[in-house]
Amino acid sequence: MARPTPELINALRRTAQNLRNGAAYQWGHMGGCNCGNLAQELTKLNKDQIHQYAMQRHGDWNEQAEDYCSTSQMPIDLLINEMLNAGLTLEDLKHLERLDDRQVLARFPIEKRFLKHNIREDVIAYMTAWAELLEEQLLAKITLPTLQEIEFV
Template identity: 85%
Template sequence: MARPTAELINALRQTAYNLKQGTPYQWGHMGGCNCGNLAQELTKLNKNQIHQYAMQRHGDWNEQAEDYCSTSQMPIDLLINEMLNAGLMLEDLKHLERLDDRQVLLRFPFEERFLKHNVREDVIKYMNAWAELLEEQLLEKITLPSIDAFEWA
């Protein structure tokens, strides 16, 4: 599961919002699919640039994650590296493309867990639920000093 970071949480929420507002979505397009839309938000590249980078190597996001090399200078690997630096793990790319991370799905009532990976509304629901999960994990790590730690004048 992704490392909970404010950058990733914000990117997930902004991507879900963009999709809800009608940003281009096309599951079969490497720059306009589930991962492609999140990549746009994290990297500030447009969907055509992302697609062009991905087409320099074979495969969908699942295969791109499998073939990822951190020392490669291939544009798609540099792009994936930016996404990993924001808190994602390679497995998250695979799960996002299929909307099948168990931890995220468990946040939905049983009858709502059967999301379709290529349906815009399901992608929006999944990204928002994932952002909520990561936010909860991030907040668990934050400890504020107790009031006893302050000296009062």
């Protein structure tokens, strides 16, 4: 599961909002699919640039994640590296493209867990639930000093 970072949480929320507001969505387009839309937020590249980078190697996001090399200078690997630096894992990319991470899906009522990976509304719901999950994980790590621990001057 992703490392809960404010950058990633905000990117998931912005991506969901962009999709809600009519951002280009096409599951079969590497820059306009589930991962592609999130990549736009995290890298500030547009969908066509992302698609062009991805087409320099074979495969969809699942295969791109499998073939990722951290020392490669291929544009798609540099793009994926930016996404990983924001808190994602390679497995997250695979799950996002298929909307199938069990921890995210567990946040939905049982009858609503069968999301379709290529339906805009399902992608929005998944990203929103994922952002909420990551935010809860991030907040759980924060501990504030108690009043007794604070030294007053």
